[in-house]
Amino acid sequence: MSQSDVTKTSANLKLAQPLTPPKHKTLLRLLRYLKPYWWALLLTVLGFAINAATEIWIAKLLQYITDAINQNDQAKQNWFPALIIGLFFVRGVGSFLGNYYSALVSRNLVYELRVQVFNKLLRLPSSFYLANPAGTISSKLIFDVEQVTAASTDSMKTVLRDGLTVVALIGFLLYSNWRLTLILFLVLPPILWLIRFASKRYLKLSKGIQETMGDVSHITNEVIGGYQVVKNYGGQAYEAERFNITSKKNLRQGMKVVVTNSINTPAVQLLMAMAMSVVVWLALRPSVIDNISAGEFISYIAAAGLLSKPVRSLTDVNQKLQKGIAAGESIFALLDEPEERDTGTLSPSLSGEIQLDHVSLIYPDSTVALQDFSLNVRAGETVALVGRSGAGKSSLVNLLTRTLATTSGQITMDGMPIEDITLESLRAQIAMVNQQVVLFNTSVFNNIAYGSLATKSQAEVEAAAKDAFAHDFIMKMPQGYQSQIGAEGLQLSGGQRQRLSIARALLKDAPILILDEATSALDNESEYFIQQALDNVMKDRTTLVIAHRLTTIESADRIAVMDGGRIVEIGTHNELMQKQGYYAQMYDRDFE
Numbered sequence: 001m002s003q004s005d006v007t008k009t010s011a012n013l014k015l016a017q018p019l020t021p022p023k024h025k026t027l028l029r030l031l032r033y034l035k036p037y038w039w040a041l042l043l044t045v046l047g048f049a050i051n052a053a054t055e056i057w058i059a060k061l062l063q064y065i066t067d068a069i070n071q072n073d074q075a076k077q078n079w080f081p082a083l084i085i086g087l088f089f090v091r092g093v094g095s096f097l098g099n100y101y102s103a104l105v106s107r108n109l110v111y112e113l114r115v116q117v118f119n120k121l122l123r124l125p126s127s128f129y130l131a132n133p134a135g136t137i138s139s140k141l142i143f144d145v146e147q148v149t150a151a152s153t154d155s156m157k158t159v160l161r162d163g164l165t166v167v168a169l170i171g172f173l174l175y176s177n178w179r180l181t182l183i184l185f186l187v188l189p190p191i192l193w194l195i196r197f198a199s200k201r202y203l204k205l206s207k208g209i210q211e212t213m214g215d216v217s218h219i220t221n222e223v224i225g226g227y228q229v230v231k232n233y234g235g236q237a238y239e240a241e242r243f244n245i246t247s248k249k250n251l252r253q254g255m256k257v258v259v260t261n262s263i264n265t266p267a268v269q270l271l272m273a274m275a276m277s278v279v280v281w282l283a284l285r286p287s288v289i290d291n292i293s294a295g296e297f298i299s300y301i302a303a304a305g306l307l308s309k310p311v312r313s314l315t316d317v318n319q320k321l322q323k324g325i326a327a328g329e330s331i332f333a334l335l336d337e338p339e340e341r342d343t344g345t346l347s348p349s350l351s352g353e354i355q356l357d358h359v360s361l362i363y364p365d366s367t368v369a370l371q372d373f374s375l376n377v378r379a380g381e382t383v384a385l386v387g388r389s390g391a392g393k394s395s396l397v398n399l400l401t402r403t404l405a406t407t408s409g410q411i412t413m414d415g416m417p418i419e420d421i422t423l424e425s426l427r428a429q430i431a432m433v434n435q436q437v438v439l440f441n442t443s444v445f446n447n448i449a450y451g452s453l454a455t456k457s458q459a460e461v462e463a464a465a466k467d468a469f470a471h472d473f474i475m476k477m478p479q480g481y482q483s484q485i486g487a488e489g490l491q492l493s494g495g496q497r498q499r500l501s502i503a504r505a506l507l508k509d510a511p512i513l514i515l516d517e518a519t520s521a522l523d524n525e526s527e528y529f530i531q532q533a534l535d536n537v538m539k540d541r542t543t544l545v546i547a548h549r550l551t552t553i554e555s556a557d558r559i560a561v562m563d564g565g566r567i568v569e570i571g572t573h574n575e576l577m578q579k580q581g582y583y584a585q586m587y588d589r590d591f592e
Contacts, residue, residue, distance in 0.1 A: 026328045027321075030148060033244035034107055034156075040101040045160055047097025052299075054091040056172045061087065063082050063299035070294055106149045113145045115332060125340040126403040135218025140334055147206075147327035154419040158317040162310035169303050169310075169570035176300045179495055180282055184275045184307075189314075198264040198318055205257045206326035212250035219243050235449065257323075268315045269308065276304055284579050344422035350429045352379040352511040352542030354400070359409035361395050361565070369395035370565040373409070379511075382543040384553035386586065393546045397514055400544075401430060413512075428452065431505035433534070435517040437497040439489030444474050445481040447489070448503045456507055467536040468503035470496070506537050513543045534561050550587045559583065 022224045034041060061083060066075035118141060129137070173181040223239050280301060356378040361370040377383050385393045397402040399411060402423060411418040416428065439447050449456045449463060461481065465471040473496055477483035489497045505513065515534065531552065547553045554573040561569035561582045569582050576583035 007508070026325050026332065029332060030324070030328050033112060034105060037105045037108060041106050041156075044098050044101040044105070044157070045164075046159040047094045047101065048157075048164050050094030051091060051098060051161060052168040054087055054094065055165050056168050056303070057087055058560070059169075059172065059299045059303040059306065062302045063293075063295035065295075066297035066298045067293060070530065077349070097195045098157070098161055102160075106154065106157075110145055110149055112147060113331060114141060117141050117145060117331060120335055120337070121341075124337055125341045126398070128337060133214070133218040135216070135220065136214035139214040139217040141329055143217070144327040144330045146219070149325050150332055154272075155317050155321045158313055158320070162313040162317075165310040166307060166314065169307050172303050173300065175295065176303070180279050180300075183279050183282070184272075186275060191271055194264055194267055194271075198260055201256075201260050205253055205260070206323040207329075209250060209251040209257070209323075212246060212253055215246045216243070216250060216276055219246055236536075264315060264318075269312055272308060272311055276308075279304060340423070342423045343419050344426065346416060346420050347422055347425035348414060348416060350511050353377065353414050354512070354542060354544075355412045355415075356396075356399075357410045359399065359411060360407045361392070361399060361404065368565055370399075373566060375560060375567060375570075377544070379414075379542055380540055381558070382538060382556045384545040384547055384556040384559045385562060386547060386550060386553070386559060386583070391562040392565040393562060394516065397432075397516060397544070397546065400514070401427060401432075428508075429510045430512045430514060431508040431510040431537075432514045432516065433498075433501050433505050433537075437489070437494075437501045439485060439492075439497055439500060441487045443479075443482045443484055444477065444500065447485065447500055448481075448507055450504060453504070453507050461503075461507060464503045464507035465500075467506050469532060470498045470499035470503050473499075502534065502537055511541060513537060513541045515543065515545045515547075517546055517548060550583075 048500065061080075064076065064083070065080050067073075068080070115522055121141070123135065170181065170184070173184070219239070219242055223243075311573070334350070354375075356373055356375045359370055359373045360368070362368050363527075373392070387393060393403065399406055402418060405419075413421065413426075421511070440450070445458075445461055446454075448461050458481070462471060465474055465481075474481055474483070485491050492500070515538075545553050545556060553559060556573070558570060559573060560567050561576070563582065569576055569579065571579070577587065
């Protein structure tokens with residue numbers, strides 16, 4: 001498929017945006033991923049419970065040493081160092097259990113979500129990839145999945161650790177003096193209001209950050225993939241400015257989060273400080289202080305003071321929670337995308353006969369790609385499809401591979417409706433050689449024997465490479481067929497990459513072959529070898545050839561001239577030249 005066809009198809013395919021689910025449903029769905037790790041969660045709770053208990057004992061130790069000094073009890077004073085060591089040993093055990101097992105849950109959650117998202121991407125229809133930039137998709141896999149842990153395990157860790165600490169300290173304060181402690185609850189309503197206000201803002205800003213991160217990733221992928229064009233056409237300044245603008249948007253969103261957090265957290269702390277100051281002022285009244293020992297007073301004030309840190313952490317967790325929920329909504333929207341439908345039940349061995357009967361294809365935006373298109377291709381026949389850009393050639397190919405579905409009409413293969421053939425069986429019997437060759441960052445051998453062809457022997461791979469005129473240049477590489485070809489095969493020339501693609505098609509040995517402008521971007525020498533290789537791969541196969549260079553398809557059994565989604569002329573090269581119609585005019589222009 002040409003770049004213009006990809007762009008056009010991308011514009012025509014608009015995926016429906018799913019409704020945003022309520023926050024609590026997203027959070028509950030995230031938490032369901034934690035069920036297999038209930039045992040680790042129990043150990044996490046145990047660890048943080050131990051940690052919370054040590055906060056109380058810090059206050060009790062202050063009471064212990066204060067009373068020991070006032071009573072001049074040397075025995076109690078001698079025990080104090082040992083008690084400190086014991087306290088912090090127990091505290092260390094609790095922290096280790098809580099931190100280790102919460103991290104174990106967190107990293108396993110990232111692993112499972114990332115694998116699930118990647119596997120989902122493998123099952124999505126082509127329309128999804130045409131409608132969504134590659135950078136946005138990769139951002140979901142890399143950035144959003146990582147952010148999801150903030151809503152589940154990271155937030156859970158903070159809530160457990162600091163929540164249990166707050167509960168333990170408040171319980172201690174209520175036990176020590178419940179009347180004074182109730183004053184702390186007076187600031188609870190305004191604190192909850194602040195948290196609710198900040199939650200809405202965090203969620204909105206987090207979604208903005210994800211969108212801008214997707215844009216950053218998209219621009220980066222474009223520049224990396226098209227670095228030669230960027231350099232040759234002096235696009236560095238333009239791309240730098242484009243990246244700078246997008247990065248600034250991301251920066252502004254991030255700073256808005258910082259501002260919201262920087263206001264929210266001190267506001268909550270100020271409210272706590274106001275409540276604390278009232279408690280301390282009342283605690284210092286003679287009617288109160290006369291009834292307790294100095295150690296008990298110090299212990300109460302220390303416990304009240306220890307509340308500040310966990311309350312601040314619980315306030316900060318709101319930011320992480322909303323960030324993770326926004327990421328979770330993004331991930332689940334992808335996971336809920338409808339997968340490629342396979343209505344087929346048959347797995348026949350096809351001979352290659354193809355019949356298109358009054359086929360029409362209309363995109364959602366009402367663009368007509370094909371209309372009332374009929375064509376019968378006999379098994380083993382070579383049919384060339386020619387026409388100006390936008391005539392519907394690539395759309396027709398997408399229908400044959402069931403990348404797209406017909407709007408009306410019927411396509412049959414060997415007399416069977418194409419929808420009745422399973423996708424796996426259908427695509428296993430169609431080989432494609434495109435203008436834009438797709439190679440992977442692995443060895444030459446693995447690129448030829450790719451996917452379902454991985455079971456092919458070395459001899460079979462070499463035979464396919466020889467027929468594709470690729471064997472000689474492969475053997476000149478440092479490690480022959482085991483040589484690494486780099487990302488997208490960029491260590492090879494265009495002609496070499498194309499020959500590897502043809503070798504892959506030969507190795508597949510499919511009864512149907514589709515050549516989509518396979519020689520349009522090559523020099524004359526490369527085209528000579530490629531054409532010879534294509535002659536080999538076309539033998540005894542039903543072949544559909546999409547070509548702009550009409551001189552390359554003169555030997556086709558039939559040539560179908562397309563315009564506006566219809567066949568306007570069909571015949572052999574000589575027949576069409578004699579008609580002096582569309583094809584003859586195109587051929588004359590091509591020859592000139």
